[in-house]
Amino acid sequence: MSSADPKVKHGAGLSLLASELRILFGRRRTWAMLAAVALIPILLAVALRLTSAGVEPGQGPPFLDRVTQNGLFVSFTAMVVAIPLFLPLTVGVVAGDTLAGEASHGTLRYLLVAPAGRLRLLIVKFAGAIAFCIAATLTLVVAGTIIGALLFPVGPVTLLSGDVISVPESAVRALLVAAYVSLSLLGLSAIGLFISSLTSVPVGAMAATVVVSVVSQILGALPQLEWLHPWLFTDTWLGFSGLLSQPMDGTAFGANAVLQGGYAAVFFALAYSRFTTKDILS
Amino acid sequence: MSRSSRKWLPAIVVPALVVGGIALVPLSAGASVDLPDKTADEVLQLIASSTEDSFSGTVEKNADLGLPTLPEGMPGAGETIGSAFEMLSGSHEARVFVNGSENVRVQITDQLAERNAILNATDAWLYDSETNVATHVAIPADARDAMRDKVTDAAGAVTPAELAERFLNELGPSTSFSVGTDATVAGRTVYELVLTPKASDTLAESVSIAVDSETGLPLQVSVHADGQEDAAFSVGFTSIDLAEPSADLFTFAPGDGVTVEEKPFPSAPSDTDYSDKRSEDVDPGEKPRVIGTGWDAIVEVSMRTAGGDAEADPLLDQLTTKVDGGRVFSTTLVTVLLTDDGRVLAGSVPLERLQAAAAEG
Numbered sequence: 001m002s003s004a005d006p007k008v009k010h011g012a013g014l015s016l017l018a019s020e021l022r023i024l025f026g027r028r029r030t031w032a033m034l035a036a037v038a039l040i041p042i043l044l045a046v047a048l049r050l051t052s053a054g055v056e057p058g059q060g061p062p063f064l065d066r067v068t069q070n071g072l073f074v075s076f077t078a079m080v081v082a083i084p085l086f087l088p089l090t091v092g093v094v095a096g097d098t099l100a101g102e103a104s105h106g107t108l109r110y111l112l113v114a115p116a117g118r119l120r121l122l123i124v125k126f127a128g129a130i131a132f133c134i135a136a137t138l139t140l141v142v143a144g145t146i147i148g149a150l151l152f153p154v155g156p157v158t159l160l161s162g163d164v165i166s167v168p169e170s171a172v173r174a175l176l177v178a179a180y181v182s183l184s185l186l187g188l189s190a191i192g193l194f195i196s197s198l199t200s201v202p203v204g205a206m207a208a209t210v211v212v213s214v215v216s217q218i219l220g221a222l223p224q225l226e227w228l229h230p231w232l233f234t235d236t237w238l239g240f241s242g243l244l245s246q247p248m249d250g251t252a253f254g255a256n257a258v259l260q261g262g263y264a265a266v267f268f269a270l271a272y273s274r275f276t277t278k279d280i281l282s
Numbered sequence: 283m284s285r286s287s288r289k290w291l292p293a294i295v296v297p298a299l300v301v302g303g304i305a306l307v308p309l310s311a312g313a314s315v316d317l318p319d320k321t322a323d324e325v326l327q328l329i330a331s332s333t334e335d336s337f338s339g340t341v342e343k344n345a346d347l348g349l350p351t352l353p354e355g356m357p358g359a360g361e362t363i364g365s366a367f368e369m370l371s372g373s374h375e376a377r378v379f380v381n382g383s384e385n386v387r388v389q390i391t392d393q394l395a396e397r398n399a400i401l402n403a404t405d406a407w408l409y410d411s412e413t414n415v416a417t418h419v420a421i422p423a424d425a426r427d428a429m430r431d432k433v434t435d436a437a438g439a440v441t442p443a444e445l446a447e448r449f450l451n452e453l454g455p456s457t458s459f460s461v462g463t464d465a466t467v468a469g470r471t472v473y474e475l476v477l478t479p480k481a482s483d484t485l486a487e488s489v490s491i492a493v494d495s496e497t498g499l500p501l502q503v504s505v506h507a508d509g510q511e512d513a514a515f516s517v518g519f520t521s522i523d524l525a526e527p528s529a530d531l532f533t534f535a536p537g538d539g540v541t542v543e544e545k546p547f548p549s550a551p552s553d554t555d556y557s558d559k560r561s562e563d564v565d566p567g568e569k570p571r572v573i574g575t576g577w578d579a580i581v582e583v584s585m586r587t588a589g590g591d592a593e594a595d596p597l598l599d600q601l602t603t604k605v606d607g608g609r610v611f612s613t614t615l616v617t618v619l620l621t622d623d624g625r626v627l628a629g630s631v632p633l634e635r636l637q638a639a640a641a642e643g
Binding site for chain 2 (some may be wrong): 009062064066069070081119155156157158160161162163164212238239241242245246247249251262266268269270272273274276277
């Protein structure tokens with residue numbers, strides 16, 4: 001950390017990030033998870049296409065009844081379906097693996113031999129987890145849009161407010177929702193990074209991260225704990241309806257950013273303190 | 283300090299900063315405000331002279347009436363009772379857009395759903411995203427003209443000062459007016475007009491109206507119940523923008539796949555007989571009877587007028603408690619007595635007053 005030449009430091013960080021992303025997205029496991037994420041909209045659309053019975057409004061997940069009239073709704077429905085369990089599951093696997101995975105492979109100490117510094121390694125690992133969150137939500141949107149366009153008619157989209165927007169405008173909204181969902185996963189990624197710094201058993205860290213997200217959602221469902229709800233990182237996960245309203249309401253986006261930023265700051269700091277004081281034995 | 287304990291500093295400092303930051307933000311928002319003093323009469327004139335008729339904002343409603351919370355989708359809860367309860371308990375948020383006296387749009391947002399009400403010069407629309415149904419009412423031109431005339435008549439006939447005076451005269455005997463502490467609502471400085479009942483026997487302690495110091499727009503109304511610290515009921519802006527909202531918000535064209543239901547325009551009530559219109563389908567003898575005046579007035583209606591066979595509703599059975607002479611439903615602001623002989627008495631008064639009135643009647 002006391003390197004005198006900032007240019008060298010900068011370059012080392014970038015190349016570390018590049019190699020981290022290369023490893024992350026070079027893994028078969030990552031691609032398998034992204035493929036599984038893509039399967040959600042595909043299964044949903046195919047199932048709807050094959051059943052002749054129409055879906056009543058208000059039945060099933062939100063927007064499900066719209067899908068048969070407009071394929072662009074597939075990605076919105078898939079997003080809502082994937083948020084509570086599936087996305088946290090995949091993010092838990094990636095974030096839980098960050099440090100514990102290297103430790104279990106015995107590669108962590110080699111990473112630290114290079115003059116990169118533990119803080120920079122931590123930042124790179126966190127950035128890798130965030131990159132996966134973005135990739136996962138984009139996969140959902142892109143796969144949903146493609147399969148929706150293939151199986152169903154595509155046309156102007158009716159927003160939650162009842163107003164109709166054009167197809168290009170709806171693509172912008174879908175990307176905004178994807179950005180919102182990616183941002184929502186920031187807090188969980190930081191929690192996963194922290195848990196991963198506690199152990200050298202990656203499976204334990206992955207499971208613990210997923211359990212944290214499930215527990216938080218259960219607490220969020222209990223009306224008796226209403227005072228606690230605004231403090232839960234899962235509280236804003238489904239709060240993107242403002243982005244599907246006319247005029248667009250960005251206040252929820254800001255609130256989500258504050259909440260996730262707070263969680264990320266706290267757990268990144270905890271991970272930093274834990275990781276920099278840890279004896280790296282493997 | 284040792285090297286390793288210094289590395290634990292971020293783990294303590296960052297959470298402390300985050301929590302501290304969250305704790306400080308509301309404090310700075312509640313900083314004290316000092317506006318030039320105004321009397322209650324002047325604040326009333328300020329409201330009456332308000333010309334602000336185009337704005338958009340978020341309105342929040344909070345109710346703490348001491349009602350039991352109903353579990354969602356409770357079986358047996360009638361649709362009407364359920365939705366009435368929804369509005370009377372908990373907190374709700376809506377976005378409101380107003381442009382002139384004719385264009386209004388209200389959006390009630392739920393999680394991943396929205397209910398919209400759009401009103402313009404020619405049409406009224408209701409859209410519910412959950413059922414994907416749009417209800418349309420075309421407003422006939424003559425009804426619109428009549429309404430417009432009435433509005434301009436009312437607005438043109440009196441000056442703000444006269445309107446304020448009329449209001450004071452009307453309520454003066456039962457209510458004392460005062461100006462409370464200046465504050466901020468939705469980021470704007472407000473005068474607080476406080477209406478306190480002169481009657482001592484009422485459950486309502488006071489009603490306060492927050493009036494924007496610049497535009498005279500009432501920004502918040504809250505009703506306080508006797509012996510309750512927080513407002514029992516309040517409706518107010520949490521944010522407001524005085525810019526004119528875009529005109530296309532007030533037109534509505536249902537998209538593909540939306541079920542459109544046409545409803546006829548309700549026949550316009552004639553000028554004078556509002557009261558007859560309301561009780562058209564009720565026997566003349568069953569009109570609501572008002573006992574007393576002012577804040578502690580009691581309203582009495584017969585059970586049949588109030589909504590049929592209420593006894594049979596299991597929900598009603600749960601909500602009310604048995605007392606001498608009937609069943610009582612009480613909130614912090616209103617007490618309702620359902621007598622055994624089929625009358626309903628309601629008022630912002632303690633139960634004993636209702637029982638006494640029931641015994642007399």
